[in-house]
Amino acid sequence: MVQPAGNFFAEPAPSDLVELAADERPRFWVTIDTEEDFDWEAPFARTGYGLSSIPALADCQRYFASAKVKPIYLVDWPVVADDRAVDILGAARADGACEIGAQLHPWVTPPHDEDVSAQNSYTGNLPRDLQRAKMIALRDAIRDRFAMMPTVYRAGRYGLGGETAAMLAELGFRCDTSVRSGFDYRFGHGPDYRNAPLHPWWVRTVAGAVLEVPVTTVFGGLLGRAGEPVYHRVARNGTHAGAALARLGIVERIALTPEGIPADRACKAIDIAVDLRVPVLNFSFHSPSLQPGNTPYVRSQADLDLFYQWWDVVLDHLARRGVEATTAADIMAMAARRPPG
Structure with missing residues (x-):
């Protein structure tokens, strides 16, 4: 059933889905949740997090630059406030080697007018005015620290709400990548993305259209x-x-993530997505995984070595399938050929 326009949870009209042209190949996009280090098993907290993984962003960027991949770092509030992150990512962006977008962790982003809880860790559960205020704070902090206005947004924990699209359009965001197709987060007070498309689609609002590029x-x-x-x-x-x-x-x-998915299965997923002619294969991972001990996926130096070996295998497979790296700017240009209906 088609719901009112402007809601990420509405079924897109066929005219709003972005399809490949007959002579186009799928592309892949590397999106990195660039965030603070915290205990994923502990209750959410505004304080007590770490930022020791920030220097590892330099190694990550060198790896992708050598592979001729321009990742997009979706930075959250603690990262934006860290001078080392600004130096590393700002220099890479100035060289044209990466892009920068926004990722909103509400529990560490001002204004702090809500109780910290599992339910409130999904931004879309907060009152509309508070959601908007946090979005503005993060957007403006990125503008001031990186000398650019972010146009790509990801809700921390994939926590979209029914009014998020309209707020994003009002605030100058043109692309969202918060939908995690095939996942259901309702058990933790989050959204249900089980029926979300794999293809990008336009979400129309009174303030303009936002392109959704779901995580694959x-x-x-x-x-x-x-x-x-x-x-x-x-x-x-x-x-x-x-x-x-x-x-x-x-x-x-x-x-499509190195976190918990073996490389051979990721290659199988690539084959499936290519056969389905998914326009954008959207890979993602969390930046704390770049340093051992921060996430369940990278506990040791051996795990970190395997993390980069995973990318070696996957990038090689993508090349063999003729799937080239893309960027947010290129995705928007591709989608603009089919504007929202």
Whole structure:
């Protein structure tokens, strides 16, 4: 059912979906949640986080620059406030080697007018005026620190709300990448993206249109795309059931990320997405994974070595499939050929 325009959770009209032209190949985009270090198992807190992973951004940027990939660093409030991050990322952006966007963690972003809680960790659950005030604070901090106005936004924890699109358009954002297709966060007070498209789509609001570029997740296994509803029914009570489905080869959910997804499965997901002619294969990971000990995915130097080896394998596979790196600017140019209907 098509819901009113201006809502990320509305089913897009066919005219609002962005499709590849007959002679176009899919492209890939590297989006990095560039954020503070904190204990993912602990309650949310406004203080007590670390920033020791910031210097590792330099190694990350050198790696992608050598691979001729221009990632977009979606920076949040503590990162923007860190001079080292501004020096590293500002220099790379000045060289044309990366892009910078915004990522909003509401619990560490002023104004601090809400209780810190799991529910309020999703920006879209906050009162509209408070959401908007936090967006403005982060947007303006990026403007002042990086001498540029961000136009790409990601809600921390993928926490969009029903009015987010209109606020983004009002505040000058032109692209959102908060939707994580194939995931359901309702158990933690978050959004439900199970039925979100893989293709980018235009979200129309009275303040203008925002392009949604979802983080890519595909479904493989014996059931193929038909297995997606099976996965959601069986795995709704936890990830172990989903893992069992994958082990049996019935259906598996594969996100394009080095965090928890083996390289061979990511390559399989690339093949599926290419066959589906998904215009933008949107990869993502969290910047604290660039330093051992911050996330469940990189606990040791050996894990970090494997993290970069993962990218070696995946980038090589993308090259073999003829999928080239892209940027936010290029994605917007591609989408502009099919303006919102």
